[in-house]
Amino acid sequence: MALDPQTLRQFLDTIQRFVREQLEPAEAMVAETDTVPPAIVDEMRRLGLFGMTIPEAQGGLGLGMSEEVQVLFELCQTSPAFRSVHGTNNGIGSQGIVIDGTAEQQRRYLPRLASGEIIASFALTEPGAGSDAASLRTSARRTAEGWVLNGTKRFITNAPEASLFTVMARTDPETRGAGGISAFLVEAPNPGLKLGRIDRKMGQRGAHTADVIFEDCRVPADALLGGKEGQGFKTAMKVLDRGRIHIAAVAVGVAERLIRDMLRYAKERVQFGQAIGEFQLVQAMLADSRAEAYAARCMVLDAARRRDAGENVSTEAACCKYFATEMVGRVADRAVQVHGGSGYIADFGVERFYRDVRLFRLYEGTSQIQQIVIARNMLRQAG
Amino acid sequence: MKVLVAVKRVIDYNVKIRVKPDKTGVETANVKMSMNPFDEIGVEEAVRLKEAGAASEIIAVSMGPQSCQETIRTALAMGADRGIHVLSDAELQPLAVAKLLKAIAAKEQPQLVILGKQAIDDDSNQTGQMLAALLGWAQGTFASKLKLEAEKALVTREIDGGLETVELKLPAVMTTDLRLNEPRYASLPNIMKAKKKPIEQVTPEALGVDVAPRLVTLKVEEPAKRQGGRKVASVQELVDKLKNEARVI
Ligand SMILES: Cc1cc2nc3c(=O)[nH]c(=O)nc-3n(C[C@H](O)[C@H](O)[C@H](O)COP(=O)(O)OP(=O)(O)OC[C@H]3O[C@@H](n4cnc5c(N)ncnc54)[C@H](O)[C@@H]3O)c2cc1C
Numbered sequence: 001m002a003l004d005p006q007t008l009r010q011f012l013d014t015i016q017r018f019v020r021e022q023l024e025p026a027e028a029m030v031a032e033t034d035t036v037p038p039a040i041v042d043e044m045r046r047l048g049l050f051g052m053t054i055p056e057a058q059g060g061l062g063l064g065m066s067e068e069v070q071v072l073f074e075l076c077q078t079s080p081a082f083r084s085v086h087g088t089n090n091g092i093g094s095q096g097i098v099i100d101g102t103a104e105q106q107r108r109y110l111p112r113l114a115s116g117e118i119i120a121s122f123a124l125t126e127p128g129a130g131s132d133a134a135s136l137r138t139s140a141r142r143t144a145e146g147w148v149l150n151g152t153k154r155f156i157t158n159a160p161e162a163s164l165f166t167v168m169a170r171t172d173p174e175t176r177g178a179g180g181i182s183a184f185l186v187e188a189p190n191p192g193l194k195l196g197r198i199d200r201k202m203g204q205r206g207a208h209t210a211d212v213i214f215e216d217c218r219v220p221a222d223a224l225l226g227g228k229e230g231q232g233f234k235t236a237m238k239v240l241d242r243g244r245i246h247i248a249a250v251a252v253g254v255a256e257r258l259i260r261d262m263l264r265y266a267k268e269r270v271q272f273g274q275a276i277g278e279f280q281l282v283q284a285m286l287a288d289s290r291a292e293a294y295a296a297r298c299m300v301l302d303a304a305r306r307r308d309a310g311e312n313v314s315t316e317a318a319c320c321k322y323f324a325t326e327m328v329g330r331v332a333d334r335a336v337q338v339h340g341g342s343g344y345i346a347d348f349g350v351e352r353f354y355r356d357v358r359l360f361r362l363y364e365g366t367s368q369i370q371q372i373v374i375a376r377n378m379l380r381q382a383g
Numbered sequence: 384m385k386v387l388v389a390v391k392r393v394i395d396y397n398v399k400i401r402v403k404p405d406k407t408g409v410e411t412a413n414v415k416m417s418m419n420p421f422d423e424i425g426v427e428e429a430v431r432l433k434e435a436g437a438a439s440e441i442i443a444v445s446m447g448p449q450s451c452q453e454t455i456r457t458a459l460a461m462g463a464d465r466g467i468h469v470l471s472d473a474e475l476q477p478l479a480v481a482k483l484l485k486a487i488a489a490k491e492q493p494q495l496v497i498l499g500k501q502a503i504d505d506d507s508n509q510t511g512q513m514l515a516a517l518l519g520w521a522q523g524t525f526a527s528k529l530k531l532e533a534e535k536a537l538v539t540r541e542i543d544g545g546l547e548t549v550e551l552k553l554p555a556v557m558t559t560d561l562r563l564n565e566p567r568y569a570s571l572p573n574i575m576k577a578k579k580k581p582i583e584q585v586t587p588e589a590l591g592v593d594v595a596p597r598l599v600t601l602k603v604e605e606p607a608k609r610q611g612g613r614k615v616a617s618v619q620e621l622v623d624k625l626k627n628e629a630r631v632i
Binding site for chain 1: 397417453456457460567568569570571572574575578
């Protein structure tokens with residue numbers, strides 16, 4: 001849905017305030033306790049943040065991609081762990097249902113995902129299948145009552161919190177690659193679904209991942225997403241296509257925050273009798289960061305608008321994810337540098353962002369996978 | 384009962400204010416504007432009254448240029464039912480605003496008018512008091528607590544050295560202080576719904592109010608730059624300086 005500029009502005013103002021007044025002050029505590037406080041999660045629910053991308057008819061806000069990314073630019077000017085709370089409900093956890101779910105599946109799950117009543121996860125990666133997701137081995141066997149799933153999924157975001165999993169599993173053991181994969185909507189708790197212990201990560205404390213283990217996990221026949229076999233990998237790729245622009249927008253938001261912190265420090269910190277921001281070598285770090293973040297912002301907005309206009313943006317989405325996540329890595333590195341020794345000390349928070357943003361180059365397709373997608377599309381289009 | 388809430392569009396509280404080079408006022412071009420924080424507290428209080436079943440309708444009123452509609456929209460998104468916008472590009476001083484509010488109150492017949500105790504731009508702290516005087520209604524200013532009873536309102540006021548509770552006969556005027564409540568963020572769905580709520584636009588002329596300024600601003604200046612602080616070696620020295628130099632203890 002296209003919002004009029006005034007409504008969008010009001011949206012963005014509200015989110016900016018929420019970030020500044022509620023989230024920023026809680027950043028250090030979230031990292032320390034590895035938990036986003038329930039009061040903040042409740043406020044996110046009340047604000048409607050869980051349902052941004054879910055259609056209005058299903059209780060969401062039905063934002064278009066270009067609106068979604070503008071919201072993310074604001075919402076992500078803080079610890080990325082906060083986004084993770086509702087990130088799967090807006091992204092990989094819900095979009096499979098939005099894009100390919102049956103009417104009944106949409107009716108059953110989307111309103112509860114939009115309100116934040118339940119959390120959804122997306123389970124594609126396995127111990128033996130990461131970048132080569134099509135080689136996944138989790139199996140789904142048809143029985144008289146439905147399906148039985150067996151296998152292990154790895155690094156699944158929000159698994160400890162989720163009561164709904166979109167699980168990619170092989171329904172046709174004869175077909176090796178993508179064609180044998182189907183997607184299932186698995187509700188938790190289920191006696192056949194177990195979680196590994198919560199992963200100890202480099203950063204983004206407050207956001208949780210874990211293994212999800214299926215041992216003769218029985219699900220009804222209508223758990224098959226879209227009611228069709230063999231479509232699971234295609235669904236997963238469609239979900240990740242949108243996800244790439246989403247993650248790129250997240251990277252832009254965090255970069256803008258880091259630039260703000262860097263700039264403040266450069267103006268305050270005095271050495272050799274002047275603010276360090278007066279030194280041209282420090283200015284270069286500020287300017288490079290600003291120029292790159294601006295470039296990424298423009299790329300993300302352009303790709304989002306094109307997607308809203310119905311264009312195939314597979315190449316552009318990969319360009320955005322690749323450039324923006326590498327960009328925020330460089331910006332975070334410079335932010336540490338501008339802060340000097342303080343940049344390495346936890347109290348200043350910069351080192352936390354430095355660790356947090358490292359993830360963006362890895363998940364939802366590593367930088368190398370984005371490069372491959374971009375080049376492959378280029379070669380194919382060149383005929 | 385009907386509640387009228389006045390909402391002023393002011394420079395956002397996070398913006399660093401800059402004085403115009405010619406010292407006639409402060410820079411407002413390309414500056415982020417938002418609802419006066421005390422007025423947000425007013426809207427919140429009205430919405431809570433409505434949620435508690437004590438208020439039946441909330442009308443948000445703003446005065447000034449076309450952009451004031453955005454401020455009214457914020458009030459509508461927080462829970463007000465409809466808006467009234469008095470369109471004027473003139474400088475509206477407290478007396479003019481009070482007269483305009485009086486005219487609107489005469490038309491709408493609210494039982495309670497809520498205003499902020501002051502606006503964070505000019506800090507006048509006059510409009511609520513002037514309005515009560517013009518209407519001949521009771522007033523409870525600097526409210527930190529409101530309790531409605533049949534035909535009357537109990538308003539707890541923050542005054543120097545403590546709290547005072549006054550009983551007002553309704554209809555009445557109340558101005559809000561910081562501790563009255565913590566205003567909510569307008570939720571995203573409510574921001575979208577607010578678009579469908581009506582805003583009526585009127586002019587000072589139509590309300591029969593002369594808004595010509597009565598006060599002339601001679602000059603606006605930046606506050607004096609803060610002097611650098613000083614370090615003291617001991618508590619003893621600090622106490623000594625506070626006593627003998629600053630003479631504050
Ligand atoms: C915190 C976190 C959260 C996650 N959340 C989820 C989730 O919710 N759901 C989910 O399904 N998955 C999730 N993942 C998994 C994530 O998507 C994968 O880790 C990612 O796709 C990379 O897979 P891998 O770890 O197996 O690395 P590998 O695929 O083993 O890659 C190792 C290295 O080899 C490179 N490489 C691989 N193939 C090629 C190639 N063809 N050419 C060149 N280089 C190549 C990669 O770029 C990388 O540098 C998460 C991961 C993390 C760390």
